Amino acid sequence: MSIHTQALQELIDAFAMLPGIGRKSATRLAFYLIRQPSETSDKLAQAITSARSRIKFCETCQNLCETSPCERCSKPVRDDHQLCVVESPQDLIAIESTHEFYGRYHVLHGAISPLDGITPNDLKIRELIARLGSGNFSEVILATNPSIEGEATAAYLKRLIEPLGIKVTRIASGLPMGAQLEYADKATLGRSLLDRREI
Numbered sequence: 001m002s003i004h005t006q007a008l009q010e011l012i013d014a015f016a017m018l019p020g021i022g023r024k025s026a027t028r029l030a031f032y033l034i035r036q037p038s039e040t041s042d043k044l045a046q047a048i049t050s051a052r053s054r055i056k057f058c059e060t061c062q063n064l065c066e067t068s069p070c071e072r073c074s075k076p077v078r079d080d081h082q083l084c085v086v087e088s089p090q091d092l093i094a095i096e097s098t099h100e101f102y103g104r105y106h107v108l109h110g111a112i113s114p115l116d117g118i119t120p121n122d123l124k125i126r127e128l129i130a131r132l133g134s135g136n137f138s139e140v141i142l143a144t145n146p147s148i149e150g151e152a153t154a155a156y157l158k159r160l161i162e163p164l165g166i167k168v169t170r171i172a173s174g175l176p177m178g179a180q181l182e183y184a185d186k187a188t189l190g191r192s193l194l195d196r197r198e199i
Contacts, residue, residue, distance in 0.1 A: 008034065060131070062107045062124040064089050072105065079103040084141045085128065085157065087111050087150065090182035095143060098190035103141075106131065111149035112156055118149075120156060128157070132164055139167045141196055146175045158199055169196040 004012065008030060015026035033041055057063070058070040065071070072078065082103030086092050092105050108123045132140070140161055144150035158168050172195030174188050175181070181189065 057124075061105045062109065062127055063092055063105060064107075077102075080136050081138045082141065083132070083135070083137045083139070084143050086143050086181070087145055087153070088182070091143065091145070094181045094184060094189055095193065098186050098193060100190040100193045101141075103139075104137075108144070108153070111144055111147070111153040113149045113152075123153075125157070125160070129160060129164075132161065132166060137166055139169060141169050141171065141193070142199070143171045143181065143193070145181055146171075146177050146179055154199070168199055170199045171196050 011030040011033070012023070012026045015021055015029045016023055018026075021029070033044070054066050055064050056066070056068060058065045058068050058073055060069045060073040063070055063072070079102050082101070083106055084092075084095060084101055084103055085106045085108060086095065087108050087110060089107055092107055095101055095105075106124070106128050108125065108128070110118055110123050112118060112120055112123070140157075142154040142157055144153045144157075154170055161168050171192040174192045174195070175184055184192075
């Protein structure tokens, strides 16, 4: 039997579905929102609905955007010979913030993880290979996270890309195993990009 009303319990359960939010944090958020004026919850609901309806995948790099192709893909000043492959939009932002990379990006939206039921078909890999086949890329930088899943994804992509005659590199060490790119400091992430190595 729940100690909360059904509506409050449903709100707590909804918050608890978010990554990094445990039951206690979800409960705090739910009580906070209930105590606020209705305009606050209306604004939050509207922002979520608006984001869900307006944000889509860029037809070129698969990053999140509102107009496709996205602003980065539309810029002619970027290097069309280098392509940096990342797991998530957050990783793209982390690399972009180093100001050390001026090429193009491709977002996979995850990493291969059989234990979690994530296969290559669940990622934007088909789009990547099609893009490489029709582009002028001379180097693909695999900037997947230095985790077991990230390494497995990098190894899988290397096997797919090498037959295309494109140089494949991996971001260098400096990031500890298990680290997430979006939380790395800019200096470490920038050095990893500059010291990337061929695999």
